[in-house]
Amino acid sequence: xxxxxxxxxxxxxxxxxxxxxxxVVVMGEDIGVYGGTHLVTDGMxxxxxxxxxxxxxxxEGGFTGAAIGMAMMGMRPIVEMMTWNFSFQAVDQIxxxxxxxxxxxxxxxxxPLVIRGPNGGGVQLSAQHTHSLEGFYGxxxxxxxxxxxxxxxxxxxxxxxxxxxxxxxxxEAGALYGxxxxxxxxxxxVPFGEARIAREGTDVTLIGYGRQVNMLxxxxxxxxxEAESISAEVVDLRSIRPFxxxxxxxxxxxxxxxxxxxxxxxxxSVASEVAAILQEQAFDDLDAPVERVSGAEVPAPYARNLExxxxxxxxxxxxxxxxxxxxxx
Amino acid sequence: MSTTKxxxxxxxxxxxxxxxxxxxxxxxREAAAASNNGAETMPxxxxxxxxxxxxxxxxxxxxxxAQRGFRTxxxxxxxxxxxxxxxxxxxxxxxxxxxxxxxxxxxxxxxxLLLGSHPTEVMAEIYGKGxxxxxxxxxxxxxxxxxxxxxxxxxxxxxHIPLGVGMAYALRYQGTDGIVQxxxxxxxxxxxxxxxxxxxxGLWGRDGMNPTLFILENNxxxxxxxxxxxxxxxxxxxxxxxxxxxHEDVDGMDLFAVLDVAKRxxxxxxETGKPYAIEAMTYRIAPHGAADFLERYRTKEEIAEWRKxxxxxxxxxxxxxSGVSDETLDGIxxxxxxxxDEAVRFAEESPDxxxxxxxTDVYADTVDTE
Numbered sequence: 001x002x003x004x005x006x007x008x009x010x011x012x013x014x015x016x017x018x019x020x021x022x023x024v025v026v027m028g029e030d031i032g033v034y035g036g037t038h039l040v041t042d043g044m045x046x047x048x049x050x051x052x053x054x055x056x057x058x059x060e061g062g063f064t065g066a067a068i069g070m071a072m073m074g075m076r077p078i079v080e081m082m083t084w085n086f087s088f089q090a091v092d093q094i095x096x097x098x099x100x101x102x103x104x105x106x107x108x109x110x111x112p113l114v115i116r117g118p119n120g121g122g123v124q125l126s127a128q129h130t131h132s133l134e135g136f137y138g139x140x141x142x143x144x145x146x147x148x149x150x151x152x153x154x155x156x157x158x159x160x161x162x163x164x165x166x167x168x169x170x171x172e173a174g175a176l177y178g179x180x181x182x183x184x185x186x187x188x189x190v191p192f193g194e195a196r197i198a199r200e201g202t203d204v205t206l207i208g209y210g211r212q213v214n215m216l217x218x219x220x221x222x223x224x225x226e227a228e229s230i231s232a233e234v235v236d237l238r239s240i241r242p243f244x245x246x247x248x249x250x251x252x253x254x255x256x257x258x259x260x261x262x263x264x265x266x267x268x269s270v271a272s273e274v275a276a277i278l279q280e281q282a283f284d285d286l287d288a289p290v291e292r293v294s295g296a297e298v299p300a301p302y303a304r305n306l307e308x309x310x311x312x313x314x315x316x317x318x319x320x321x322x323x324x325x326x327x328x329x
Numbered sequence: 330m331s332t333t334k335x336x337x338x339x340x341x342x343x344x345x346x347x348x349x350x351x352x353x354x355x356x357x358r359e360a361a362a363a364s365n366n367g368a369e370t371m372p373x374x375x376x377x378x379x380x381x382x383x384x385x386x387x388x389x390x391x392x393x394x395a396q397r398g399f400r401t402x403x404x405x406x407x408x409x410x411x412x413x414x415x416x417x418x419x420x421x422x423x424x425x426x427x428x429x430x431x432x433x434x435x436x437x438x439x440x441x442l443l444l445g446s447h448p449t450e451v452m453a454e455i456y457g458k459g460x461x462x463x464x465x466x467x468x469x470x471x472x473x474x475x476x477x478x479x480x481x482x483x484x485x486x487x488x489h490i491p492l493g494v495g496m497a498y499a500l501r502y503q504g505t506d507g508i509v510q511x512x513x514x515x516x517x518x519x520x521x522x523x524x525x526x527x528x529x530x531g532l533w534g535r536d537g538m539n540p541t542l543f544i545l546e547n548n549x550x551x552x553x554x555x556x557x558x559x560x561x562x563x564x565x566x567x568x569x570x571x572x573x574x575x576h577e578d579v580d581g582m583d584l585f586a587v588l589d590v591a592k593r594x595x596x597x598x599x600e601t602g603k604p605y606a607i608e609a610m611t612y613r614i615a616p617h618g619a620a621d622f623l624e625r626y627r628t629k630e631e632i633a634e635w636r637k638x639x640x641x642x643x644x645x646x647x648x649x650x651s652g653v654s655d656e657t658l659d660g661i662x663x664x665x666x667x668x669x670d671e672a673v674r675f676a677e678e679s680p681d682x683x684x685x686x687x688x689t690d691v692y693a694d695t696v697d698t699e
Contacts, residue, residue: 051502057525057528059528061491062494062528063491063529065490065522065526066526067495069492069493069496069499071495072492072496072499073499074499075503092485096485097483097489103690104471105463105481106466106467106473106690107689107690108463109475109481110693142692165694166692192695
């Protein structure tokens with residue numbers, strides 16, 4: 001094990017794969033000379049040269065489409081979205097081409113492509129620069145969508161993403177780029193479609209992904225310290241599509257209660273899907289309705305106090321836990 | 330020879346007060362005048378011309394048959410016919426080589442047929458049968474035959490253009506001498522995807538990393554909206570100037586003119602690794618889509634005027650002039666008809682796709698990470 005930041009874990013996975021496989025390239029806005037606006041690709045241009053670390057103009061549709069074309073030819077491009085907010089410019093390419101090419105070519109073409117970048121809000125970027133797009137991208141068959149939170153999973157899932165022969169939407173917790181964690185030396189791939197029990201517990205299951213997982217762990221610690229101690233299990237989904245139904249169902253069979261937390265809006269969201277799966281597969285095990293804690297149904301605001309109000313808070317989660325346990329807060 | 334970069338275009342130069350029909354007719358004549366019949370510069374032997382003549386006839390009859398299938402309810406979805414534009418793809422793809430790739434929009438039947446896809450499988454795809462080129466999963470708009478170099482028909486106007494540019498990068502990155510023949514219509518040039526992709530092609534071409542041959546098939550209508558009604562800058566190929574991509578125009582009704590341009594352009598792109606663009610002035614004598622019965626945006630007179638320069642008719646005239654007999658031409662047409670009849674028979678008799686195909690080909694097999 002070695003300790004590295006979220007950012008270093010990403011870079012380490014990409015660098016190792018580029019050394020192993022010449023078909024891997026990275027491309028995006030200011031990823032080369034500039035080193036990446038979040039410094040994720042810092043130093044890679046010097047190491048691999050401009051044919052493999054490709055600075056692009058600010059034209060997400062064009063360069064994402066070109067990356068799809070490269071992938072069709074057997075290259076393995078990693079596209080950096082400076083932030084996922086800009087991916088709306090490339091949605092036609094991602095949905096209409098990358099996600100469907102294999103199907104409408106009758107299996108003749110595959111698109112081994114990774115699109116990665118920071119997702120979600122929390123740093124006062126306001127409406128156009130704050131989105132959590134798991135539910136949006138998770139909607140489309142043909143895409144794989146992941147949202148890891150620990151440096152360990154970031155590295156392992158990036159290795160998996162690069163080797164996957166399908167288009168992978170890699171949603172990073174941009175607010176956590178500087179956080180540190182243990183990462184195994186060498187090749188340890190983390191598979192898609194497997195949730196992780198981040199903390200074991202017996203009274204309630206807290207389900208989340210991305211940076212919400214860290215909040216859930218803090219809430220779980222707080223609940224344990226309460227007068228009538230509550231033992232919360234925390235499930236980190238990690239993978240949005242494919243989705244690990246079994247882990248959440250098994251956890252709820254044990255705890256009989258669930259609270260799902262997400263930064264994105266509630267309507268048509270991951271939390272809604274999780275609640276539906278639980279009522280379908282664990283109906284008799286539930287002692288309370290599944291609670292959803294989501295972002296406020298407004299475009300993201302700028303002012304710090306409004307932004308804090310717009311996203312799930314520890315208190316909202318604690319309140320939801322008390323409701324599913326029929327306790328007064 | 331065709332007109333070259335920078336020369337003024339007849340359509341742009343027009344100052345008369347005629348209606349759009351007369352203007353377009355004049356363009357048709359001037360397109361012909363601008364592009365001397367390539368006879369003097371293209372010493373093709375008669376055998377080769379007869380071979381291409383047959384291919385063009387197969388395409389035309391194939392499209393007629395597909396149209397009949399649509400009108401009788403055997404073909405669903407959208408159906409876009411290439412009738413009238415045969416000289417463009419026939420001429421360009423004559424210089425296709427094994428390492429090359431072709432990508433186009435939804436008017437893609439001809440490209441598949443010319444690259445060697447079996448007409449039976451192409452027709453079966455259009456009929457939505459399990460024996461189709463893509464197993465009945467794509468239909469008319471999504472023909473793929475990767476082994477023969479066809480990397481797809483795409484249904485979103487302009488959306489495939491960035492793909493072609495990325496494919497061209499990959500061909501050079503992988504060290505091949507292949508080029509990408511990237512086809513699109515005049516309607517697509519107004520779309521942002523074109524401009525972003527052309528910019529990348531020009532940029533990457535500076536380092537010899539973008540052997541893309543852009544082929545703008547200008548049939549003067551993006552669905553029902555004429556070029557004049559879609560842009561104030563109607564000299565479409567001049568838009569490539571913005572991206573540092575050289576270009577030329579060609580009379581897309583004249584196979585010999587297309588062949589002449591194609592040979593030079595393909596060689597140039599292959600040798601330099603830089604993009605190049607051809608604007609082929611052509612005309613779709615068929616409706617935009619098979620359901621476009623009314624054609625309110627153009628007149629019978631305009632269509633009739635262009636039919637006088639039917640690309641197949643022009644080749645036929647040349648063959649007759651050079652002493653080929655009517656019987657020979659009739660024989661070729663009969664052969665073409667037999668090929669298309671067989672394609673229709675095969676499509677009609679083929680089984681539907683098995684239902685379990687519904688869930689295949691969504692994802693490629695994943696590596697084992699255990």
